[in-house]
Structure formats: C-alpha cells, structure tokens
Amino acid sequence: MRRRTTQALSARQSESSGGKDRSEIAWRARLRYAFDNSMAKGTPALIAWLTVATVVLITFFAVLTLVLGLRGDSDNGFADEVFQALLHALDPGTVAGDTGTPWRFIITMLALTIGGLFIVSALIGVIAAGIDAKIAELQRGRSIVLETEHTVILGWSESIFTILSELSIANESRKRPVIVVLADRDKVEMEEAIRAKVPDLRGTRVVCRSGSPMDVDDLALSSHASARSVILLAPDASDDPDSEVIKTLLALTHDGDAGPGIVAEIRNPSNLEVARLIGRNRVVLLDIRETVAKLLVQTSRQSGAAAVYTELFDYDGDEIYFLDEHGLGARTYGEAVAAFESASVIGLVRDGAPTLNPPPETVLGDASLVVVAADDDELASLTPARVAGDLDALGVVADTAPQPTQALVIGWDARGPIVLRELDKYAPPGSTLTVVTTFGEVVLPQLRNLDVRVVVGPTTDRATLSALLTEDLDQVMVLCYSEHLEHQAADARTLVTLLHVRDILAAAGVSVPVVSEMLDDRNRVLAEVAHVDDVVVSGEIVSLLVTQMSEDRRLEAVFDQLLGDEGSEIYLRPVEWYVQPGERSYATVVAGALRRNETALGYKQGHDVVVNPAKSDRIVFGPDDRIVVLAED
Numbered sequence: 001m002r003r004r005t006t007q008a009l010s011a012r013q014s015e016s017s018g019g020k021d022r023s024e025i026a027w028r029a030r031l032r033y034a035f036d037n038s039m040a041k042g043t044p045a046l047i048a049w050l051t052v053a054t055v056v057l058i059t060f061f062a063v064l065t066l067v068l069g070l071r072g073d074s075d076n077g078f079a080d081e082v083f084q085a086l087l088h089a090l091d092p093g094t095v096a097g098d099t100g101t102p103w104r105f106i107i108t109m110l111a112l113t114i115g116g117l118f119i120v121s122a123l124i125g126v127i128a129a130g131i132d133a134k135i136a137e138l139q140r141g142r143s144i145v146l147e148t149e150h151t152v153i154l155g156w157s158e159s160i161f162t163i164l165s166e167l168s169i170a171n172e173s174r175k176r177p178v179i180v181v182l183a184d185r186d187k188v189e190m191e192e193a194i195r196a197k198v199p200d201l202r203g204t205r206v207v208c209r210s211g212s213p214m215d216v217d218d219l220a221l222s223s224h225a226s227a228r229s230v231i232l233l234a235p236d237a238s239d240d241p242d243s244e245v246i247k248t249l250l251a252l253t254h255d256g257d258a259g260p261g262i263v264a265e266i267r268n269p270s271n272l273e274v275a276r277l278i279g280r281n282r283v284v285l286l287d288i289r290e291t292v293a294k295l296l297v298q299t300s301r302q303s304g305a306a307a308v309y310t311e312l313f314d315y316d317g318d319e320i321y322f323l324d325e326h327g328l329g330a331r332t333y334g335e336a337v338a339a340f341e342s343a344s345v346i347g348l349v350r351d352g353a354p355t356l357n358p359p360p361e362t363v364l365g366d367a368s369l370v371v372v373a374a375d376d377d378e379l380a381s382l383t384p385a386r387v388a389g390d391l392d393a394l395g396v397v398a399d400t401a402p403q404p405t406q407a408l409v410i411g412w413d414a415r416g417p418i419v420l421r422e423l424d425k426y427a428p429p430g431s432t433l434t435v436v437t438t439f440g441e442v443v444l445p446q447l448r449n450l451d452v453r454v455v456v457g458p459t460t461d462r463a464t465l466s467a468l469l470t471e472d473l474d475q476v477m478v479l480c481y482s483e484h485l486e487h488q489a490a491d492a493r494t495l496v497t498l499l500h501v502r503d504i505l506a507a508a509g510v511s512v513p514v515v516s517e518m519l520d521d522r523n524r525v526l527a528e529v530a531h532v533d534d535v536v537v538s539g540e541i542v543s544l545l546v547t548q549m550s551e552d553r554r555l556e557a558v559f560d561q562l563l564g565d566e567g568s569e570i571y572l573r574p575v576e577w578y579v580q581p582g583e584r585s586y587a588t589v590v591a592g593a594l595r596r597n598e599t600a601l602g603y604k605q606g607h608d609v610v611v612n613p614a615k616s617d618r619i620v621f622g623p624d625d626r627i628v629v630l631a632e633d
Helices: 002-039 043-068 078-090 092-097 103-139 160-173 187-197 216-222 241-253 269-282 288-300 305-313 333-337 376-381 416-426 462-468 487-508 521-528 538-551 555-563 586-595
Strands: 151-154 178-183 205-210 229-232 261-266 283-287 319-323 344-350 353-356 368-373 406-410 431-437 450-456 475-478 514-518 534-537 569-574 582-585 599-605 608-611 618-621 626-631
Touching: 002 043, 043 078, 043 103, 078 092, 078 103, 092 103, 151 160, 151 216, 160 178, 160 187, 160 538, 178 187, 178 216, 187 205, 216 241, 229 241, 229 538, 241 261, 241 269, 261 269, 261 538, 269 283, 283 288, 283 538, 288 305, 288 416, 288 475, 288 514, 288 534, 288 538, 288 555, 305 319, 305 534, 305 538, 305 555, 305 569, 305 599, 305 608, 319 376, 333 344, 333 586, 344 599, 353 555, 368 376, 406 416, 406 462, 416 431, 416 450, 431 462, 462 487, 475 487, 487 514, 487 521, 514 521, 521 534, 534 538, 538 555, 555 569, 582 586, 586 599, 586 618, 586 626, 599 618
Parallel strands: 151 178, 151 229, 178 205, 229 261, 261 283, 406 431, 406 475, 431 450, 475 514, 514 534
Antiparallel strands: 319 368, 344 353, 344 368, 569 626, 582 618, 599 608, 599 626
16 A cells, blocks of 8 residues: 555656756747747847847846956946947957956957857848848739829730830820739730830839739739729730630629729630620720731732821821811811811711711811820921912822722631631622631631632742742732741741742732731741732730720720721722822812812822821822822722
C-alpha cells in the first residue's frame, strides 16, 4: 500500500514537472509566433524592431556609464549620456574623440560602437531590401490608378500601337491627357513595347497595369468608372478572344448601366447578340470580320478609295466631326455644303440619326451638321466660303448605264463569304466572279447577281494565275490565308501573288484595279513594290475605327453608312461629270456635285488623294482625274 502511494505521489510530481515544462514551451512558442507575425509584416516591422534594439542598446550603456562612473569626473546627466551613447552607436568615428577619458570608458564605448555597427548595417540592409521590394511591386503594376477623364484600354493586341498613336493625336488639344492600359502581361514588357512602337506620344502619358480585365478586382486598378471612355480589345494570343471580351463586358457592367461608354471588338459575328445583351446602351460593338470585308469591297470597286477612307478614319489630316452650333437653321443642305471655306458638310443629324448626303433642298432647322474638318478646334471659328462656284464651268457628261462586270478573288479566309455577299449587292445582273484558293473549302453565300466559279489551285503559281487574269476583268482582289497560316507567312504568300499578278497584267497591257488585304502594316511598304492600287491593312483599319468611336460614339452610325450598301457611299468618278477640265475652283466642284444630288469630298490626281480642300483652292483638272463624292449609287 505504501509502495502504491509513493508511486502515485512520484507520478503526480512528474506530471506537475512535465506540465511546467509544457507550459514554458507553449509560452516560448507563443512568443516566437508573435515575433514571426510581426516580422512577416515586412520592412516597417523590421525597422521598428531595429529601433527598439537601438533604444535598448543606448539606454543600457547610458545607465551603465552613469552607475559605474565610467567618465570619471564628468557631471553629465542621463539625457546627455543617452545622446552620447546614440552618437557612439551611429558614428564609429565618435570613439576617436574619447581621448582623455578613462580606458574603461573607452572600452565600454568601443563595445557600444560595435553593437551599433551591427544595428546600422542591418538597418541599411532592411531599407535597401524594402526599396527593392517596393520597386518590384511597382514594376508588377498592381497599384490603383488615380485618374479621371482618362481613356482605358483593356487587353492587348497588335492594334494597340495604332490606337495609342491615334489617341495621342486626338489628345493634343487636351490638358495632361492620360491613357491607362490594363492587360494580362508584364508591365515592364508593355512599357518597352510601347516605347519602341510609339516613340512620340505628343504629351499623352501612358500608364500600364498588369492584371486580367475579366477580374473585377484587377479591373478596378484602371479606375474605369471615372474614365472618359473604355476600349476593349480582342486579344491576338487567345484561342477564343470573343469569350474574353464578353467576360470583360460582364465585369465592366456588373454595377449597372452607369459609367463611361465602351467600344469593344468582336471577331465572330455570331457573338454580337450576346455582347449587345450585356452591354446594352453603353457598348458600341465593332464586328471586325464584317467591317474589314465591307472595306475591301468598297476599295476594290474603285482605285484610290482606300486612301479616302483612311483619311477620314484617322486623326492625321481631316476627319469627321459634328457641328451643333452652326447658325444655318433657316438654310438648306445645299446651301450649307457651300457655306464654309475650310470644312466640308457631308450630312446632318436629326433626332440622333445621321443622314449622309440628304437631298440638297432639305431645310436644316435644328439639325446638327456632319462635317469633315482638320481638327475639332477649328469648328468654333469656321469662316464663310470666299468664292462661289462657277455655274458656267459645270460638267456636261451624263452617267452611263451599268454593265455586267467580271471579278477575280485570289485567296480565301473567313471574310470571303461576306466579301462575296457585299460584292453581289453592287454587281449588275449577269456579272461573274471567279474564286481561286489553295486552302479551305469555299462556302458560297446566297447570291442574286453574281455567277461564282470556284477554282482550287496554287495561288502563287504563275501558270494558274495567267490562265485567270484575262483582259476582260474589271477588278482583282487578293485575300490573305489568315485562318490557315501565321500572319507573316500569310502576308508573304500574298506578296508573292501580288508580284505575279502585276507582272502578268503589265505584260498583257491590261489596266485593272488590284486591291489586296494585309495583316501586318509593316508589309504595306513591301506591297508598294508590286504597284498595288490599294492595300487594306485589316488591323490598322479596325484600330482607326475603334479610336474614332471611343472619342465620339455617334460616329458608329456614320461609319455604318459609309461602309454599307444602303444610303450614300464614297465614289471616285470622272472629273468631266462635275466640271469641265481646266483650272477650276473647288467651290465649282462642290456646285457640280450638288447638281447631281451628290456631296463632294475632294479629288484624286494620279496617286494623290486630297480630302476637304478649301473652297477657294484652284486646281488644274485633267481628263484622267477623279472627284471624290458621296452618292446613292
């Protein structure tokens, strides 16, 4: 019985001793855990701990010096000793001034200086590491942008460089303009690419941020809610770019309809409806495939049209604006067209709907004017026309009845069916078209006027092309194999085809307009070697339209009319239809166009296209010149 009692007492003592050890271990663990948490807070916590260590160190040595009387006969107080200890801890050279004091004081201060060296060294290292970490954080582009009335670009594609260049021109009249780019790319890489591709931003500041535009939290970094406009790009590197655009639209509109206007690119027309449902009234959608196809058709019908469209779509030169305060309410559209010296009136806007080239007798009333001018700043100071048109020098040649045409399309891509559909709208009954392609199955749309023949063969083979390039052709269009080849490879194949086409036509003495599609703007210069009449760079044209509509969404309806088959489109017609050849004022050209219920935009001489010349300009017109007009057909 005594043995059991002794064993139980020993066990209780052992448990009590073990409990104390475990309690001590737990206390140490909690203390270490709290210390680790404070250190995990980064540079501020490290600096705080070094400050505490410095205070403890100098306080200890100040008390030690006073208590032991290490200075000898000195009557320094505690505050003086603390200050001296601080100097010894921070500045090793202070020890050199301790001559004349007892050796025990010098040795004590030397120990303090060594301790201070460790603390100062650690402090320098902590501060340097903190600065490096902050720079790295800034380079990651994860800080919020505090801007208002800026332009936000979401996503990344090759078209971003054209957009930035155009926006920088449009922003020249604004004070301290800012463009924010948010994309799922490295911030430093984006900045370097922009500096290389757009070296002159004309005073516009570009701020890059890294993040996914589809993520609501990342999207907030751009401060899109306070922006002037938002441009949403379809990414080039994505397998399904439209899905990313739609998800980003959801992120942009999750708070409701309030916010800036959005311009978004859509590559597949089948996704337009769902994108409209999401964006509702805030979003302007640009169908890339349809837009490029329509522009190809418009430019293929007449040489020089691409230069006119580019002049109207970009900010380098003359572009389209809206004039609300014009003081011409009691006058007609025909009078307004000839009213201004340096601006061309091309339409009017009533009840929010623009109409290009309305009947000349239309009374303006409260309608706004659609004008072509060099800059929006000039709209407030437009001067009346200096001269009137010479009605005795107007043209006398009437239109000729349209005849069936023959066209050749070389190459095929996803835009091919749209191109054929648009060509069919303009083709007279009985017209024929031949499609020759190397890749892909040609799916023909429902056509009314065109009789289409499909030839499968190598489009870079001279013999194949020679058999198809006959003397009775009216137009030739070369499309890229954008769905089958990488962009540069597709453009290279197109360039080879163009060289063969032009050489074959030149050898046969045939003058036929040749229009080509390019995917990369850098290849446009190479295409000039092949003497192509017009080159449409799909990415560049889309970028120009996106930029224009981000500045004024009313332009969407204007561009739809310019590129569509309904209403008035751009034509380049013989000069004798409007004025008699010779030296004439441009005001006379305007009068000649009005007589035909058309609106003059400019003229073409040789390879030069002039849009919106001054009414008083005098031009010597030859028989081969063309007048650029807006006309019904």
